[in-house]
Amino acid sequence: xxFKEFQDLVNKxxxxxGLIISVTKRARDIKDGSDPLTVSDYEKTVSVATKEFAxxxxxxxxxx
Numbered sequence: 001x002x003f004k005e006f007q008d009l010v011n012k013x014x015x016x017x018g019l020i021i022s023v024t025k026r027a028r029d030i031k032d033g034s035d036p037l038t039v040s041d042y043e044k045t046v047s048v049a050t051k052e053f054a055x056x057x058x059x060x061x062x063x064x
Contacts, residue, residue, distance in 0.1 A: 009053060013060055022060045023049045 013019035026049035030036055037057040040048050052058045 005054070009050070012053070018060055019053075022058075023053055026052060026058055 010016050010019050013022060023046060027045040030045040030048055036048050037052050038048070038055055040051050042048050042051065049058070
């Protein structure tokens with residue numbers, strides 16, 4: 001089940017690399033004081049960022 005959920009996130013992101021980079025950047029923002037965009041029982045910022053991405057509260061934009 002977890003693999004299917006991960007695969008869904010990868011499909012949203014376009015690639016595994018894009019997913020990992022995006023979640024990591026968002027987790028860093030949360031750690032640096034940015035308010036989470038979702039209510040979560042998770043303590044780890046990576047888990048919160050992943051949940052935000054899964055819920056569609058954050059999205060990936062490509063830097064140029």
